[in-house]
Amino acid sequence: MKNMLITGGAGFIGSNFVRYMLKNNSEVCILNLDALTYAGSLKNLEDVPGAERHNFVQGDICDRSRLDSLMRQHEIDTIVHFAAESHVDRSILGPKQFIQTNIVGTFTLLEAAKSYWLQDRKLDGNQARFHHISTDEVYGSLAPNEPAFAETTPYQPNSPYAASKASSDHLVRAYHHTYGLPTTLTNCSNNYGPYQFPEKLIPLMILNALEGKPLPIYGDGHQIRDWLYVEDHCEAIELVLRQGQVGEEYNIGGDNQPTNLEIIQTLCSILDARFPDSPHTPHSKLIKYVTDRPGHDRRYAIDMRKIHNALGWQPRQALASGLEKTVDWYLANSKWVVEIHKQQQYNQWMQQNYADRP
Ligand code: NAD
Numbered sequence: 480m481k482n483m484l485i486t487g488g489a490g491f492i493g494s495n496f497v498r499y500m501l502k503n504n505s506e507v508c509i510l511n512l513d514a515l516t517y518a519g520s521l522k523n524l525e526d527v528p529g530a531e532r533h534n535f536v537q538g539d540i541c542d543r544s545r546l547d548s549l550m551r552q553h554e555i556d557t558i559v560h561f562a563a564e565s566h567v568d569r570s571i572l573g574p575k576q577f578i579q580t581n582i583v584g585t586f587t588l589l590e591a592a593k594s595y596w597l598q599d600r601k602l603d604g605n606q607a608r609f610h611h612i613s614t615d616e617v618y619g620s621l622a623p624n625e626p627a628f629a630e631t632t633p634y635q636p637n638s639p640y641a642a643s644k645a646s647s648d649h650l651v652r653a654y655h656h657t658y659g660l661p662t663t664l665t666n667c668s669n670n671y672g673p674y675q676f677p678e679k680l681i682p683l684m685i686l687n688a689l690e691g692k693p694l695p696i697y698g699d700g701h702q703i704r705d706w707l708y709v710e711d712h713c714e715a716i717e718l719v720l721r722q723g724q725v726g727e728e729y730n731i732g733g734d735n736q737p738t739n740l741e742i743i744q745t746l747c748s749i750l751d752a753r754f755p756d757s758p759h760t761p762h763s764k765l766i767k768y769v770t771d772r773p774g775h776d777r778r779y780a781i782d783m784r785k786i787h788n789a790l791g792w793q794p795r796q797a798l799a800s801g802l803e804k805t806v807d808w809y810l811a812n813s814k815w816v817v818e819i820h821k822q823q824q825y826n827q828w829m830q831q832n833y834a835d836r837p
């Protein structure tokens with residue numbers, strides 16, 4: 480793990496992972512390849528430590544010749560693949576880009592890795608690694624008493640986003656099985672924490688509440704997610720890179736199952752405590768029930784026994800204190816927020832997704 484290609488390293492989890500790796504590993508050199516779509520920004524990387532070991536390149540994972548030359552030029556031995564279209568609601572309104580980036584992009588990256596590692600360099604599982612970052616959404620939705628998602632749970636993706644990620648997972652598996660590409664794969668639950676783009680539930684609710692805007696809850700708000708603090712996810716990925724078995728998958732989660740309504744009420748209480756004199760306190764009065772997400776998955780839960788038993792990993796951050804830290808990060812980083820709120824593209828998305836949602 481010397482020369483690491485990180486795709487999507489200017490996005491939410493990717494930028495946290497770049498920061499985490501540079502801080503905790505003095506030997507690793509990172510080549511960060513990101514197309515800088517609406518979701519990626521160099522502002523997410525401004526404070527990375529060890530900047531001399533971080534090389535940013537703007538580029539597309541679908542560009543095969545670019546991948547070929549970058550892998551050779553930087554003698555890449557490890558790939559950590561985050562780059563994706565990641566927002567479920569966008570996949571419902573416009574699935575095409577999800578097929579291109581998540582499926583064609585992953586295929587292109589796998590081909591580049593196969594060509595450079597297996598054909599040119601004749602590397603094996605101890606000398607190279609392709610780690611694919613995936614999601615628990617590939618397993619579909621759980622009924623109230625159904626057991627949590629295990630690595631053996633059949634795939635049943637429900638949204639175009641989940642289907643595109645499931646497809647990419649199958650490609651990764653096939654490249655290991657057929658060609659012997661040294662792969663590992665992790666399926667993780669909902670992340671939250673610093674630098675999350677404010678189209679996702681937690682940052683959107685924090686920022687809307689601060690401005691006294693409605694807090695749009697899809698449907699009845701009783702959908703359940705498992706929430707993981709992003710730094711815990713980074714730690715789990717590093718552990719799988721170092722100690723995970725080639726060809727294996729590991730589920731990762733935060734070991735909690737709050738409803739969306741509970742998450743939003745907790746965020747409102749945190750803001751009430753921070754701003755007792757705000758005209759918007761109590762912030763929960765801003766909650767507004769709106770038209771549900773089509774095909775909305777009801778419940779996710781993660782069975783983490785495999786990663787815990789095999790690698791000793793478990794989440795460190797409790798949800799209540801993690802949410803407090805996250806609120807405080809958004810309060811302390813209003814400049815970062817203002818830049819996004821100024822973007823025409825962002826405001827267009829807000830209009831498109833929420834305007835016709837009574
Ligand atoms: P994000 O949307 O914040 O970031 C995605 C990044 O990928 C952006 O920087 C974007 O510019 C880049 N990108 C998009 N298309 C690209 C392309 N064609 N070439 C190069 N770069 C491209 O996403 P995120 O929330 O950080 O998620 C990262 C990964 O983790 C995704 O694969 C996602 O499916 C997975 N995941 C996310 C969560 C979550 O809760 N956010 C949970 C589990 C898994």
Ligand code: DAU
Binds near residue numbers: 565
């Ligand atoms: O489970 C892992 C997945 O978590 C990742 O693979 C995805 O990349 C990531 O976006 C996330 O998907 P979700 O759809 O669960 O996250 P989101 O933040 O969009 O929504 C969380 C829940 O909140 C979901 O039940 C929908 C609901 N919601 C969301 C928004 C944006 C609302 O009720 N209102 C909203 O405005």
